[in-house]
Amino acid sequence: MGYRDSWRSGKFYGQQVDLIFDLLEKYFRRNTKKLEEYLIVCERLGKTPDPNKMPVNMGIFPYEVQLAFLLHNLMPDRWDGMSGSYLGKDWSSVDALLKAYKIKDAITVLFFLKVVDNLNSKILNEDLDEKRKKEEKKGMNPGKMNFPKNT
Numbered sequence: 001m002g003y004r005d006s007w008r009s010g011k012f013y014g015q016q017v018d019l020i021f022d023l024l025e026k027y028f029r030r031n032t033k034k035l036e037e038y039l040i041v042c043e044r045l046g047k048t049p050d051p052n053k054m055p056v057n058m059g060i061f062p063y064e065v066q067l068a069f070l071l072h073n074l075m076p077d078r079w080d081g082m083s084g085s086y087l088g089k090d091w092s093s094v095d096a097l098l099k100a101y102k103i104k105d106a107i108t109v110l111f112f113l114k115v116v117d118n119l120n121s122k123i124l125n126e127d128l129d130e131k132r133k134k135e136e137k138k139g140m141n142p143g144k145m146n147f148p149k150n151t
Contacts, residue, residue: 068112
């Protein structure tokens with residue numbers, strides 16, 4: 001990720017982290033399209049690919065962020081049983097995973113793991129809320145009474 005010993009390199013490190021935050025936000029917002037699909041569509045339309053609209057590929061992230069994604073995928077999910085909301089990952093297995101993969105810069109990986117978990121939880125819950133609202137609108141008829149159906 002870079003060295004953070006002096007003021008100048010610390011400032012550079014901060015800029016790197018901000019850039020990674022932006023890339024992670026793009027990754028979670030635009031993960032529906034693959035990079036290859038985007039490039040094929042641009043080629044067919046005869047357009048030049050726009051880096052700002054391009055889906056983010058995992059290879060663009062630094063090694064520590066890629067490790068964070070690896071650990072994030074291996075950790076079990078937690079769901080709220082009553083509301084069906086996603087609560088994030090179960091962090092009880094993190095220490096064992098860090099040891100199993102012999103991760104040297106655990107502090108940086110854990111930092112980005114937390115960022116990935118927060119963004120993932122936020123996006124999942126937003127999607128679930130949208131689906132619930134659509135289902136509520138489907139079930140509601142303004143002129144009629146809505147009674148439960150007998151099965």
